[in-house]
Amino acid sequence: MTELTSRAPTPSDAAPARNIGFYATWAAFILVVVLLPLIFRSGGSHTTFSLIGIAAIFALSYNILLGQTGLLSFGHAVYYGLGGFLAVHGMNAIAAHGLPVPLPFVPLIGGFAGLVFAVVIGWVSTQRAGTVFAMISLGIGELVASSSLILRSFFGGEAGITTNRTDLPALFGWNFGPQIQVYYLIGFWLIISAIAMYALTRTPLGRMCNAVRDNPERVQFIGYDPHVVRYLSFCFAGFFAGIAGALAAINFEIANAAYLGAVQSGIVLFATFIGGVSYFFGPILGAVVVTMLQLELSDVTTVWQLYFGIIFIGIVMYAPGGIASLLMMHRPLIRAGTLPMILPAYLVAIVPTILFACGVILTIEILAAYSQGNAASSTIRLFRIPFEAANPMTWLAAAVLTIGGFLVARMTWRGVTAAWDRAMMAARERGYHA
Amino acid sequence: MLELIVISTLNGVLFGMLLFLLSSGLTVIFSMMGVLNFAHASFYMLGAFFGYQLTRWIGFWPALILAPLLVGAVGMVVERYGLRQTHKHGHVAELLLTFGLAFAIEQVVQMIWGKLPMDYRVPALLDFPAFTIFSTNYPAYKMFMLLVSVTIFIALLVVLKRTRIGLIVQAALTHPSMVAHLGHNVGRVFMLVFGVGTALAAVAGVIAGPALVTQSDMAALLGPILFVVIVVGGLGSLPGAFFASLLIGLVQTFAVSMNGSLASLFGPLDPGIGPSLLTDVWNVTIAQIAPILPYVLLVLVLIVRPMGLMGTRET
Numbered sequence A: 001m002t003e004l005t006s007r008a009p010t011p012s013d014a015a016p017a018r019n020i021g022f023y024a025t026w027a028a029f030i031l032v033v034v035l036l037p038l039i040f041r042s043g044g045s046h047t048t049f050s051l052i053g054i055a056a057i058f059a060l061s062y063n064i065l066l067g068q069t070g071l072l073s074f075g076h077a078v079y080y081g082l083g084g085f086l087a088v089h090g091m092n093a094i095a096a097h098g099l100p101v102p103l104p105f106v107p108l109i110g111g112f113a114g115l116v117f118a119v120v121i122g123w124v125s126t127q128r129a130g131t132v133f134a135m136i137s138l139g140i141g142e143l144v145a146s147s148s149l150i151l152r153s154f155f156g157g158e159a160g161i162t163t164n165r166t167d168l169p170a171l172f173g174w175n176f177g178p179q180i181q182v183y184y185l186i187g188f189w190l191i192i193s194a195i196a197m198y199a200l201t202r203t204p205l206g207r208m209c210n211a212v213r214d215n216p217e218r219v220q221f222i223g224y225d226p227h228v229v230r231y232l233s234f235c236f237a238g239f240f241a242g243i244a245g246a247l248a249a250i251n252f253e254i255a256n257a258a259y260l261g262a263v264q265s266g267i268v269l270f271a272t273f274i275g276g277v278s279y280f281f282g283p284i285l286g287a288v289v290v291t292m293l294q295l296e297l298s299d300v301t302t303v304w305q306l307y308f309g310i311i312f313i314g315i316v317m318y319a320p321g322g323i324a325s326l327l328m329m330h331r332p333l334i335r336a337g338t339l340p341m342i343l344p345a346y347l348v349a350i351v352p353t354i355l356f357a358c359g360v361i362l363t364i365e366i367l368a369a370y371s372q373g374n375a376a377s378s379t380i381r382l383f384r385i386p387f388e389a390a391n392p393m394t395w396l397a398a399a400v401l402t403i404g405g406f407l408v409a410r411m412t413w414r415g416v417t418a419a420w421d422r423a424m425m426a427a428r429e430r431g432y433h434a
Numbered sequence B: 001m002l003e004l005i006v007i008s009t010l011n012g013v014l015f016g017m018l019l020f021l022l023s024s025g026l027t028v029i030f031s032m033m034g035v036l037n038f039a040h041a042s043f044y045m046l047g048a049f050f051g052y053q054l055t056r057w058i059g060f061w062p063a064l065i066l067a068p069l070l071v072g073a074v075g076m077v078v079e080r081y082g083l084r085q086t087h088k089h090g091h092v093a094e095l096l097l098t099f100g101l102a103f104a105i106e107q108v109v110q111m112i113w114g115k116l117p118m119d120y121r122v123p124a125l126l127d128f129p130a131f132t133i134f135s136t137n138y139p140a141y142k143m144f145m146l147l148v149s150v151t152i153f154i155a156l157l158v159v160l161k162r163t164r165i166g167l168i169v170q171a172a173l174t175h176p177s178m179v180a181h182l183g184h185n186v187g188r189v190f191m192l193v194f195g196v197g198t199a200l201a202a203v204a205g206v207i208a209g210p211a212l213v214t215q216s217d218m219a220a221l222l223g224p225i226l227f228v229v230i231v232v233g234g235l236g237s238l239p240g241a242f243f244a245s246l247l248i249g250l251v252q253t254f255a256v257s258m259n260g261s262l263a264s265l266f267g268p269l270d271p272g273i274g275p276s277l278l279t280d281v282w283n284v285t286i287a288q289i290a291p292i293l294p295y296v297l298l299v300l301v302l303i304v305r306p307m308g309l310m311g312t313r314e315t
Helices: A016-039 A043-068 A077-097 A103-125 A130-150 A179-202 A204-214 A216-222 A226-252 A262-275 A282-300 A304-318 A322-329 A331-336 A343-371 A392-429 B002-033 B040-058 B060-089 B091-113 B140-162 B164-174 B176-181 B186-211 B218-233 B238-256 B262-266 B277-283 B286-304
Strands: A379-382 A385-388 B129-133 B136-139
Touching: A016 A043, A016 A179, A043 A179, A043 A204, A043 A226, A043 A262, A043 A282, A077 A103, A077 A130, A077 A226, A077 A262, A103 A130, A103 A179, A103 A226, A103 B286, A130 A262, A130 B091, A130 B218, A130 B286, A179 A204, A179 A226, A204 A216, A204 A226, A216 A226, A262 A282, A262 A304, A262 A322, A262 B091, A282 A304, A282 A322, A304 A343, A304 B060, A304 B091, A322 A331, A331 A392, A343 A392, A343 B091, A385 A392, B002 B040, B002 B129, B002 B136, B002 B140, B002 B164, B002 B186, B002 B218, B002 B238, B040 B060, B040 B091, B040 B186, B040 B218, B060 B091, B060 B186, B091 B218, B136 B140, B140 B164, B140 B186, B164 B176, B164 B186, B176 B186, B218 B238, B218 B286, B238 B286, B262 B277
Parallel strands: none
Antiparallel strands: A379 A385, B129 B136
16 A cells, blocks of 8 residues: 555546446435435534535545645645635625625635635645645644634634624625524535535646646656645635635624634544545545534543544554545445345444443543542443443443454454455455456 | 842743753654644643642652653653554644644643642742842742752753764754664654653653642643744754744743833823824833733744754755
């Protein structure tokens, strides 16, 4: 296996027959975006879908850097946050001066804000790639985040700046007060941005970005300047991050210093990487998973961020291509019809793996209960089964599940590897390659 | 004025030497393995918390020895079972692993010790003023911190420059495959260097814990400054890391003790203007912008000299 990011989304120069599948995929994507809120009608789910939409645009913009150009940024939230702030100021100005600009155009303000700041900051920071770029992006992220607390009149200090989206002129009778209207606004921009960003990967510039990621020296020999290619890619990423930030500002009707901070930059990195950087749709998957985890896990457990970190470490160590790669690995097997050969191995392996996971969860929860000082009274509910945190039997169960589960799981995963090789071999014999 | 200069210089050198305890380990690990250890500041935090806990159990002096050893062991485990496993996926994956680790360590520390600052006190033996200078009592503990940092700095220098192990480490910095061809177990050298580097960070944590605040956000506060230090100094350059540590230590300490602003220099603005970006910039004091000065320095250095003050290596 070569460098992680160099496993390119290979230019699948599609045969005409596959074009149908291509357009069908996009049509299905649009259909899902349109129909989801009609199927799940509660207000809570509309809020969730809105958050997922924003996170998806943000993660896709981040993948222009990480997946397509190989630039690892620790400060991408700068452009998201500045887009959000400019959008809030823009909305307040529109409302104050009665300008005829309806809300759906506000994300463009955020987008251009992100673009302008990326144009200014990008030239210095993209001079070098790799670790130096990562460190500069981190430094600039900290610089902007700290400055936001000093320049109070623009950033509003700790409290942030508020706005009211219904003060803007209505469009076709929509004033964007109800959450569902905001969701469709976000969905509209999600579809537009996703198509635009996909199209960007198909342009010569998108191809040069991949080339700069894989071998900058060779790009230089052909006569391109890798710095300029990285810079352009950085500017596009800043633009779409700004759109996402503006949508977040519209959704929450506030912009504050948390938008620009290291936490936000970290979350987009988590989402993109967990989803998978080597496929275009990976970051969308990641945005769904990470947003759901943030919303759901925080209800269930107090130490949800620890689970978040563990999941991320697990993905980095054992599946560096993310969820998307795990799914796409199976494509040749499905085509060749050899998938049934590995399903039994999966079924065998999944049992001890789940038991191992339960053991780890129990251990963490027991520790959490003790360190919060309420071990005696606290009951851990795992799949509706209550465990007393102070009961030694629970400790025993946790230890047995963790250690035993780990040992058995390791054995069964060897079986999966062997079954995988057999299935792959059979697929190759039938003429399907990975 | 003179008092301010002397005290700030002392504090600045002290902070700079603390930074160097961290940045030296980070630099050696980076030049050897090509991995920027994002979790380095987290090991510093672990050192402080282990130091605090062990101090409560067995006293400060055993903790000063034991905590770094424990953290060093954790570091070696991370290298052996984490980084080496991830190495085949490339440097980006390794950097991301340490990033995830930094996140996870912070959460674990928060889970066990909570979010509030710990009551980590200066040991009674060193709890007296060392000397009085211009009516300011300078605490003996700070002199002790300075002493420990300088001792470790000299020891590191001697080990690297004068011993056989240092020779191998130095050779492995620039020519890892040649060193391996000569029959040295480069994997073990890496593990050892990683362990020593994290242990040094833990020493910094144990001695800085009582003087600064021992809290679960201390890694997140110090980490970015640490990366500024090694980028400004030049990635992979040990002398560069040394000078950048002192520079940033002094700059930050002096900035914090200065109260000047544009308003105090040129007089206040016309109050009729009202609050705007200009008034924000006009009224901000140097002490207030002290936290962002390292990052300003980073951007300036990168514009003027992209490889850092003493960097030579292209990464």
